[in-house]
Amino acid sequence: MSQKKPELTFKYIFNYSYNPTYVNGAQGGFSPRGEMIINFYLERQPLPESISHEITSAGSIGRETAVEPEDLTNSMVRFIDTGVVMSYENAKVFHAWMGEKLREMEEMHKVRSAFENAEVGGQA
Numbered sequence: 001m002s003q004k005k006p007e008l009t010f011k012y013i014f015n016y017s018y019n020p021t022y023v024n025g026a027q028g029g030f031s032p033r034g035e036m037i038i039n040f041y042l043e044r045q046p047l048p049e050s051i052s053h054e055i056t057s058a059g060s061i062g063r064e065t066a067v068e069p070e071d072l073t074n075s076m077v078r079f080i081d082t083g084v085v086m087s088y089e090n091a092k093v094f095h096a097w098m099g100e101k102l103r104e105m106e107e108m109h110k111v112r113s114a115f116e117n118a119e120v121g122g123q124a
Contacts, residue, residue, distance in 0.1 A: 021081050028083075036091040041078040048072055 023040040031037055049069060054062035069075070086094065 023082070025078065027078075027080075030088075031085070034088055036086050036088065037083065038086075039080050039083040041080045043076060043078050046072055046075050046077045 021040070022042060024043055026038050026040050028036065028038040046069075048067050050067070051064060052066040053064055056062040
């Protein structure tokens with residue numbers, strides 16, 4: 001008769017304001033206390049604070065005359081909505097977890113590619 005090993009079940013509780021955010025980059029490093037700081041951002045073109053237009057003789061909106069800020073076309077925004085702070089030990093665990101999830105995705109891509117490239121027989 002085998003002994004059942006002790007186990008622990010984690011229940012997940014979500015904050016009512018939980019709302020996953022799309023990110024396409026991160027910036028960070030280690031704090032003086034040795035904690036990993038990761039700030040996630042969404043990179044996009046900036047939106048103007050204001051745009052001025054001429055008013056035509058017909059009373060309609062005419063050509064653009066000014067944009068604030070003036071360097072709008074030469075700028076990018078990295079909007080930071082979320083950041084995390086974790087210990088060095090937890091950063092190592094997170095790194096291993098992320099690596100495993102990436103390996104799983106790579107396997108799915110291999111299977112999908114093999115399926116798509118397989119000879120198709122029979123009728124369509």
